[in-house]
Amino acid sequence: MGKLNVNLCGIELDNPIIPASGTFGFGYEFAELYDINCLGTFSFKGTTRQPRFGNPTPRIAECTAGMINAVGLQNPGVEQVIAQELPKLQKVFHKPVMANVSGFCVSDYAETCAMLDNQPQVGWLEVNVSCPNVHGGGMSFGVDPDAAAEVVRAVKAVTTKPVIVKLSPNVTDIVAIAKACEDAGADGISLINTLLGMRIDLRTRKPVIANKMGGFSGPAVFPVAVRMVYQVAHAVNIPVVGMGGVSSAQDVIEMMLAGATAVEIGTMNLIDPFACKKIIEDLPRVMEQYNISSLADIIKGVG
């Protein structure tokens, strides 16, 4: 086993680096730039039961050390993903991929996951519970332990693949949500999704984003992400995938010390399309600098 290897829910990764959902499409744009088989895996574009255009534009706002997006889960729907995207992906990526799934009611999640369960290239299901629950007054599943647990139980009932629940950081008690998911059978937790943020254009005096608010991400949110990864990793007994503002090999190590078994890189892919490749290449040198012989050894290694 190499010194970058980690094991995520029973599947060996060559390294812990995972481009995050929504920043890497279905991999093609990046496969034109470099061989994406250097990645641990990647989490593909958030997929829903039905095709979605998402929110009106503008969907993007710049911030200090970050950005806000309100794409609104634009995707071709799970049937199209299976019929068109996964066959194309097979040609450029030869490792298990992480399927990111969103829904607006519990049955949405279950149906989408059941369909993806049949796909041999799907290694893990990453279930995004930050979506609004249309039967719950539009409140996100991810802010209520019971609603999150209900999604987990429904998904676990239809798949044998490991289920990783992606949590929203916009909550009072992240540990309570994570534990509810673990108790409901989740095989892993990934966090943090974006912080809810807003910018206003001084010229027009309107929100920059058509949808008013959106998800704030980028290096600015890193300290909040480290804190939540630390809290959750020290409260549950399932692996944690850390993400939120990670932009360097040093950040990856910090996330793993906090408790992450693997690390997703999101927004940085949009700024530097080679970010993940560079971080993977940089890791051995930085590990040596900090006397780390194997990444697997430092998971939750904070003293």
Added chain:
Amino acid sequence: MGKLNVNLCGIELDNPIIPASGTFGFGYEFAELYDINCLGTFSFKGTTRQPRFGNPTPRIAECTAGMINAVGLQNPGVEQVIAQELPKLQKVFHKPVMANVSGFCVSDYAETCAMLDNQPQVGWLEVNVSCPNVHGGGMSFGVDPDAAAEVVRAVKAVTTKPVIVKLSPNVTDIVAIAKACEDAGADGISLINTLLGMRIDLRTRKPVIANKMGGFSGPAVFPVAVRMVYQVAHAVNIPVVGMGGVSSAQDVIEMMLAGATAVEIGTMNLIDPFACKKIIEDLPRVMEQYNISSLADIIKGVG
């Protein structure tokens, strides 16, 4: 009335700029640098019933576009503040000052506020409900609408000065907390206090901060602050004081468009001790650039 004037809970301010508590001491350090009477007012160092040393050091961690602090409310206690700090302050500052008050049980808050109520220079009481409630399992008053409301009622019973409640952003539903405070009689809301964050030292593999976690502030948190100010200002009928990462006259205007009647500047005072003075001097030019003839006109002006 000047074009920078605003009215905060019945008291006229020459401008909306208020150095935030914990970044401006009791004003002396800054009074040596410039005439602090140019400020709207300032919020003095968080004061508790008893003197406190606060947390062990290190108490500070650097972050991208921000910092974490875990000072832990070091202050000489309200009796010393009244006996020593306020008489000294009178000599350098000739406007009503905002008294920031913290406590660890409801009676703490009430006793401290009752003592400050007698002080003629105190214009407003800013009640920080982000402290842990020692009778509530250490959970912060500010994450529970009922606990926050109880503090507000206790404080309102002992003072006739306007009470501004300073809210923690580490909650699922900031609007519910704000409304509970309004219903309990609060005269204003200020937000956001710091986000809970953490950094880990790769060399020592220990948290940078002795207390492990601390309050994350600085330009990085601005989009979260704008969002919460917008949400609260559109849900309550009392004035909102906006803060969180404000570092320029442009940011002040953005906060006021979002719904702030006045704007606190915190972390930037630590990086540039002249930050507030510069922002006040810069405001007229930036207002002209965006065709703003009076700041009071743009409060909650986002379309």
Added chain:
Amino acid sequence: MKQCIYHIESNEPLTGTVYQMRLSGDTSAFSKPGQFLNIALDGLFLRRPISVCDYDERGVTILYKVVGKGTAQMAAMQPGQTLDVLTGLGNGYEIEKCGTHALLLGGGVGVPPLYGLCKALLNSGRQVCVVLGFNTKDEVFYENAFRALGADVTVATADGSYGVKGFVTDALPQSYDYFFACGPEPMLKAVCKATGTSGQLSFEERMGCGFGACMGCSCKTLTGYKRICKEGPVLEKEEIRWES
């Protein structure tokens, strides 16, 4: 797409707010006029997408208007400094669809990409009529540059201080069999109404990445959802779905 380091060869104002920057470096990722590059700037999180005015094997020319922090920072840059750029972005204009008489319509900062396009059309033996629209005389740029290429150039100003008074649609020539346009959305809409032929139009949208990864700049067209940065910025007149 290629990530490249470009060297600034020159950086000069053309008007009070519009600058011309010549950059040298690897241009092998560019294949068509109307593509753009995406520039990383110190201290600003998102790259700045700027349309390419012209390129050859040694470098590119871009024209940009100072409107915010990013472009103000660019205006202060000196020859010899370097820029981290993503190159060869967007689909660009397809000149093959054009007949023998091309009409080019540019409004304000929409003018630059038409210059490289004009060159390509003239090189292919087509005749080119260019109509450039500006608010006022002081904002006019590149009129002579187009003329020097051999195009027939008309300028319109909204206030009538120079050339034809009005918009580009007030200065359309009699005969053309295809058009290409770039400018603000209201202008593009007016152009579609006023022209009787097919054509291609270049759109703007706030972008996250600029290379198709984030779906930040999607739009609905009659031929499906398109990303302005990837399947755009150039769309065909027939596929555009105007909002409202």
Added chain:
Amino acid sequence: MKQCIYHIESNEPLTGTVYQMRLSGDTSAFSKPGQFLNIALDGLFLRRPISVCDYDERGVTILYKVVGKGTAQMAAMQPGQTLDVLTGLGNGYEIEKCGTHALLLGGGVGVPPLYGLCKALLNSGRQVCVVLGFNTKDEVFYENAFRALGADVTVATADGSYGVKGFVTDALPQSYDYFFACGPEPMLKAVCKATGTSGQLSFEERMGCGFGACMGCSCKTLTGYKRICKEGPVLEKEEIRWES
């Protein structure tokens, strides 16, 4: 305290990791040896506090060790560049409390502030004995600089590769009536134990602002709570409360 723009006059390595930077600018806020300045660096949020090695009416000299991003950035700076600095920070050493024979004890990057102090003590007619401690021969700096001032200088290295083998406390002179020390906390603690006289010690702590506003660097002393940046960094031996 004063906020100033300083110009870099020179910036040269003294050892593999320790650099000497000479800065020119307004030094009117400095009043004592042992004070520090706080440097703003591009892209880093907090200022970097660096002790002043020496100053006169034209500028200051600082010595710094490259240990992280900030100091690495400083090491790459060129003469002619400018720095935004807060000047005149901290209490500094009070030489009045010292008798006729001063002992100066410096460990590693604790050495620099002793240089200006040594100068002041010698100028006041006192005799000065300096003991400098380093890990190894390659890390030794400023030995000759102190000697050139007229001090009696001893160097100790932990590995014995140069001078006395051991720590500064292994190389104490016979006679002195007061001491001044700067170095890592374990060294300062050992110095307090090993010395029989009163003295002043300069401490380090992670700082937020560096000028007393944030209470980030507070410590408990026998004379009350003190801010390392404001009532420190120099504390008297008798008031120190050692943890554990």
